[in-house]
Amino acid sequence: MTGGYQKGRIRRDDLVSAAAKVYGEAGYHASSLREIAKRAGITHAGLLYHFPTKEALLAAVLERRDAEDAAREQLAAPPGLEVLRRFVALAEHNVRHRGIVDLYSRLAAEAISEDHPAHAYFARHYREAREAIADSFHALAETGELRPGIDPDLAALTFIALMDGLQVQWLTTPTQVDVVGSLRLSLQTLLTVPLFP
Amino acid sequence: MTGGYQKGRIRRDDLVSAAAKVYGEAGYHASSLREIAKRAGITHAGLLYHFPTKEALLAAVLERRDAEDAAREQLAAPPGLEVLRRFVALAEHNVRHRGIVDLYSRLAAEAISEDHPAHAYFARHYREAREAIADSFHALAETGELRPGIDPDLAALTFIALMDGLQVQWLTTPTQVDVVGSLRLSLQTLLTVPLFP
DNA sequence: CCTACCGATCGGTAGG
DNA sequence: CCTACCGATCGGTAGG
Incomplete structure (x- = not known):
């Protein structure tokens, strides 16, 4: 039946x-x-x-991506260092699964157009990613683990934008781009404590 | 005649x-x-x-872009802080000329494919941009203006990737992305001296 | 530089 | 789920 x-x-x-x-x-x-x-x-x-x-097929692709992300975010940690480490781990996962990065990077550029069917999806995706990271930087600021004088929201924007920019450059010239090294460098310079002790 | x-x-x-x-x-x-x-x-x-x-038309577009960049690089400074400031100034210029950023960001994502007619152009563009910035970070390392323990080449990759990632996010949601603020934050955390005294 | 055309490809529909 | 088809659009060419 x-x-x-x-x-x-x-x-x-x-x-x-x-x-x-x-x-x-x-x-x-x-x-x-x-x-x-x-x-x-x-x-x-x-x-x-x-x-x-x-367009309905594209919507289904994006929905499944969201569902996979949500399943992964059962691993969501409380705001703080661990969240940053998991984003780095996500980047490590991504460089071993080029297809995911390909899909994301190409769609993101197409979706710049306001009339692209994935535009709203990416606008929301960026905002949610920035907010998740900003929560952690705010928490780190309160405990003195964020370097003084750093704006947590601006740091969050910087981190998300860096991830995206690294991905495109890595896809174009894979042997010349150390995605994980760059993310670690960028995060470590923002912190007063070791990201990976 | x-x-x-x-x-x-x-x-x-x-x-x-x-x-x-x-x-x-x-x-x-x-x-x-x-x-x-x-x-x-x-x-x-x-x-x-x-x-x-x-394809010949695309080649002409890229050639003209190179010519314009070359004309601008008559302003090229010796490696050091001034080069970094000029890249920030370039970003300030770009947010006032959205068309340039649009062209660049969309083509960069398409050119991920090895068989895209602009692929070699972008591979070269990334390498040259990284090298230009790396030269400055190496110079700053020698004078103690780069924070100790920072890999100049990795810092250069980070800066270029950040510029690109910021541009896509800014194009998609312009009111929510402070391109210049993010670049200044990122550079300042790498330095031991003020970028803009 | 144009008119007129070609073969190929596209998303979508009719009808089963 | 398929066959067969539609109108639209594409890059490129012939011939002037």
């Missing part, structure tokens, strides 16, 4: 996976429904049976 | 300007020769009389 239902769910997941991969290789706009469908083993009309428009 | 020649030069410049603008709005791949040609007041076939392929 649940066979067709289950099958449908699996098929949708396959399509979302294929879409994420193709977006990562070519961006959203340059990706075709035919290429995505082919990788999932169906026709592009078949894809449109599951996702009525190209 | 030089009339036709002059006219041709002007027309080519108009086309390059129109192309830079459209690339900035939509990226390279999503830009059409018809849209670019229309803004310059000719047909797309007319554009192809001046630039034989879509």
